[in-house]
Amino acid sequence: MAATRNVMRAVRVFEFGGPEVLKLQSDVLIPNPKENQVLIKIHACGVNPVETYIRSGSYARKPALPYTPGSDVAGVIEGVGEHVTTFKKGDRVFTIGTISGGYADYAVAAANRVFPLSDKLDFRQGAAIGIPYFTAYRALFQKGRAKAGESVLVHGASGGVGIATCQIARACGLKVLGTAGTEEGMNVVLRNGAHQAFNHREANYVDKIKECTGTEGVDMIIEMLSNVNLATDLQLLSCAGRVMVVGCRGTIEINPRDTMSKESSIIGVSLFLATEEEKHECATALLDGIEAGWLKPVVGSEYPLEKVVKAHEDIIHSSGVRGKMVLL
Numbered sequence: 001m002a003a004t005r006n007v008m009r010a011v012r013v014f015e016f017g018g019p020e021v022l023k024l025q026s027d028v029l030i031p032n033p034k035e036n037q038v039l040i041k042i043h044a045c046g047v048n049p050v051e052t053y054i055r056s057g058s059y060a061r062k063p064a065l066p067y068t069p070g071s072d073v074a075g076v077i078e079g080v081g082e083h084v085t086t087f088k089k090g091d092r093v094f095t096i097g098t099i100s101g102g103y104a105d106y107a108v109a110a111a112n113r114v115f116p117l118s119d120k121l122d123f124r125q126g127a128a129i130g131i132p133y134f135t136a137y138r139a140l141f142q143k144g145r146a147k148a149g150e151s152v153l154v155h156g157a158s159g160g161v162g163i164a165t166c167q168i169a170r171a172c173g174l175k176v177l178g179t180a181g182t183e184e185g186m187n188v189v190l191r192n193g194a195h196q197a198f199n200h201r202e203a204n205y206v207d208k209i210k211e212c213t214g215t216e217g218v219d220m221i222i223e224m225l226s227n228v229n230l231a232t233d234l235q236l237l238s239c240a241g242r243v244m245v246v247g248c249r250g251t252i253e254i255n256p257r258d259t260m261s262k263e264s265s266i267i268g269v270s271l272f273l274a275t276e277e278e279k280h281e282c283a284t285a286l287l288d289g290i291e292a293g294w295l296k297p298v299v300g301s302e303y304p305l306e307k308v309v310k311a312h313e314d315i316i317h318s319s320g321v322r323g324k325m326v327l328l
Contacts, residue, residue, distance in 0.1 A: 006030050010104035011308050014066045016057025019312035022069070022103075024305055031100045031108045033081035038111055040093060043123035045102040046072030046160070047303075047311050047325040048131045049247065055312065061272065068101025070327070073109075074117055074126025084111045092117040094126035096134055096271075096279070103308060103327060112276075115283055118290045121297070128297035128324035131271060132160035134282045136168050136222070139244040139269045141285075142278055144220050148173030151213065153236065156224030157194060158185035160324035161246055163298050165222050166193035168285075171294040177212065179205065188322050192298060206232055217241055217262075227252045230266070234258035244269050298323035 010028040013021050033039040051069045053059040074094040077087045087093065094117045098107040117126040140146040146169065154165045157178030169176045170193030178194035180186045186197035196212055198205045209218075217238035223229055226243070227250035233243045234254060242265040259266065274282070289295030300323030303311040308327060315325050 008105035009305055010068050010101065011070075011305065012066045012068055013055055016055065016062070016065075018056070019052075019309045021055065022308050022312060024308060028068075028104065030106045033079055033084075033108050035082045036084060036111050037081040037099065037108050038077055038084055038087055038093075038114055039079040040073060040075045040095070040098075040107050040109060040114070041078045042073045042075040042102065042105060042107055043328070044074050044127035045070045045104075045327045046127040046130060046132070047315055047327060048072065048160070049315055050131070052312050052316055068104055068107075070102025070104070070107075071095065071097045072127050072130030072132075073098060073102040073107055074123040074129075078106060080111075086111060087114065087116075092119070092123075092126070094129050096130040096283075103305065115287065118287075120290060120293070124299045124302065124326050124328070125297040127326045128160060128299055129286065129295075132324060133164040133168070133286050133295065133297070134274070134279070135161050135246060135269065135271045136164035137282045137285055138271055138274060138278065139222050139246055140165065140169060140172070140174075140220075142274070142281070143267050143269050144222075144242060144244050146172070146174060146220055149175075150219040151175040151177065151238075152220045152222060153209065153218045153233075154178040154189075154194070154222045155200070155229055155233070156180070156247070157189040157197070158182075158322050159224065160297075160300075162222075162224060163188065163192045163323065167294055167296065168289070169193065170195075171289060171292070177209065177218065179209075182322075185322050188298060192296075193294075206236070209236060213238075220244065222246055225249065230254055231258075234262075234264060234266075237262055237264045239263065241265075242267055299326055301325045303327050 158180035178189035179200040224247035
């Protein structure tokens with residue numbers, strides 16, 4: 001028995017490609033935390049669309065092969081490296097990044113990427129905080145300069161980033177509109193902070209949004225699928241309005257004149273480019289939100305590690321997302 005205790009299950013990627021390149025192995029060595037690192041026994045790991053792009057090899061950032069995907073984990077501290085004083089064995093935590101990869105039984109993470117997980121949230125919810133909530137906060141405030149009293153349209157509001165955006169925007173005094181692809185998705189959006197929800201599968205949904213916003217338009221759009229919606233988004237904006245590009249799966253043709261008529265902006269958002277100060281600002285705001293009770297991640301589909309291939313297929317192809325997808 002003693003010989004098997006230092007190995008774990010982990011998903012490994014040996015070549016870039018489709019979901020089938022994700023291989024679950026049961027003989028991967030448990031990593032040791034080095035200086036300023038912690039070892040986490042993982043209870044849940046969030047699945048993010050960006051992980052499918054990285055796996056396919058089509059993303060700007062390519063990890064060295066082989067690698068284990070996954071950054072947003074929640075679990076319990078198993079051990080700490082030198083100079084770590086903020087955590088001890090047994091602490092409940094969540095992360096916004098790991099060094100060894102989150103699709104595994106254990107992961108090492110830099111201590112400054114790890115945060116205490118409140119007893120108000122379970123591990124599945126903890127795994128749903130990282131990339132979605134940090135991205136939503138960055139899009140709204142660090143890049144979008146949102147202010148209380150402004151209006152925001154969250155395009156694709158029933159997924160992980162969408163729900164996070166609705167909760168944060170509502171808590172900070174914005175008027176929140178959200179779109180989803182199903183009746184159930186629209187209800188999730190309304191329960192999580194949106195004042196109004198629209199079904200983006202309806203042929204006339206854009207007219208309904210225009211009816212709602214009137215001649216003024218919407219101050220900000222958080223866009224999860226800009227390769228489909230960007231041209232339409234420009235028609236919905238107010239003067240000096242801005243589209244925050246959070247997600248994109250291809251190219252789109254737009255008319256730049258549409259930005260001139262309103263002096264509107266199209267702004268890309270990438271959490272990977274956030275500075276340490278910006279990440280600290282995000283973390284502070286979100287930990288406050290957990291304490292205040294308005295930050296409550298909604299967990300959607302759950303998969304055991306053995307079904308990781310199915311999880312990667314579903315996150316891209318499922319119709320009508322409702323909450324954050326997690327691996328258990």
